[in-house]
Amino acid sequence: MEDVLETYHLPYDPEVPVVCMDEASKQLVSETRTVIPARPGQPEIFDYEYARQGTCNLFMFCEPLTGRRRVLVRQRRTRLDWAQAIKDLVDVQYPQARKIRLVMDNLNTHGPESLYEAFEPAEARRLWERLEIHHTPKHGSWLNVAEIELSVLGRQCLSQRLADVASLERAVAAWEAARNESAKHVDWQFTTAEARIKLKRLYPVARP
Numbered sequence: 571m572e573d574v575l576e577t578y579h580l581p582y583d584p585e586v587p588v589v590c591m592d593e594a595s596k597q598l599v600s601e602t603r604t605v606i607p608a609r610p611g612q613p614e615i616f617d618y619e620y621a622r623q624g625t626c627n628l629f630m631f632c633e634p635l636t637g638r639r640r641v642l643v644r645q646r647r648t649r650l651d652w653a654q655a656i657k658d659l660v661d662v663q664y665p666q667a668r669k670i671r672l673v674m675d676n677l678n679t680h681g682p683e684s685l686y687e688a689f690e691p692a693e694a695r696r697l698w699e700r701l702e703i704h705h706t707p708k709h710g711s712w713l714n715v716a717e718i719e720l721s722v723l724g725r726q727c728l729s730q731r732l733a734d735v736a737s738l739e740r741a742v743a744a745w746e747a748a749r750n751e752s753a754k755h756v757d758w759q760f761t762t763a764e765a766r767i768k769l770k771r772l773y774p775v776a777r778p
Contacts, residue, residue: 574673574713575765577704578758582635586702587667589633589659591674592716593647594724598623600733623733628742629655630716630723631663637753639719641742645735649679653688653697660700669702673714676705715756722749 577588600621608614627647631640640663644651664670674680685694706713727745732738766773 571707571710571713571765571769572762574704574706574710575760575762577671577673578634578715579761580671585666585668586671587633587664588635588671588673589631589664590714590716590719591629591631591655591659591672591680592711592714592720593627593629593652593677594720595625595627595647596728596732596738597625598733598735598738599731626735626738627651628720628723630720631655631659632716632719632756634715634756634758637750637755639746639749641723641746643735643739643742647679649684650688652679653684653694656685656697656701657689660697667700670700671702671704673704673706674716675711675714676708715758718756 580588600623603619605614624645627644629642629644629652631642632638640659642655642658644655659670659672660667682694682698685697688694689697711717723742723745727741730741732741
């Protein structure tokens with residue numbers, strides 16, 4: 571916990587950005603009856619029933635100090651999918667960064683093994699060496715800013731019915747563009763000193 575908190579309070583460095591990553595699933599659903607469009611004085615009418623069309627996985631990357639976000643839609647959440655998301659982070663999102671401080675949870679797919687499964691050894695090593703990993707503690711997902719962004723995404727974008735991957739990608743891309751244009755950054759205030767007071771019960775007791 572203290573490692574993550576101190577990482578959030580590092581001064582901004584474009585060569586070594588702090589990026590948070592989290593992932594979530596989205597249920598795809600389609601209408602079972604034709605939607606009646608809104609008319610003057612009448613709201614849009616749709617049936618409460620829907621048809622399940624499978625699920626997709628969303629990889630959220632956000633940089634708290636700049637208000638920059640990137641959401642990748644994948645049909646699955648395997649090691650290979652995470653590895654491809656990391657390659658996008660390193661080579662597409664931050665190609666000029668010397669190192670990327672990556673805050674994420676310790677899920678079993680979030681490790682170098684996934685990179686070595688997806689790429690040739692030299693490529694896997696290259697990608698891993700560009701990362702400086704900072705894991706959130708067990709039961710400490712609230713420390714991950716990307717989880718906050720996923721919550722915002724859910725409220726502002728994902729509450730609608732989306733029937734297929736293409737519809738989901740379009741909706742997420744529109745949300746990402748609007749959110750990035752507004753540059754909503756995160757002013758993280760909780761510090762290590764405060765944690766040692768407010769969360770004192772979680773610390774081990776030092777014995778003489």
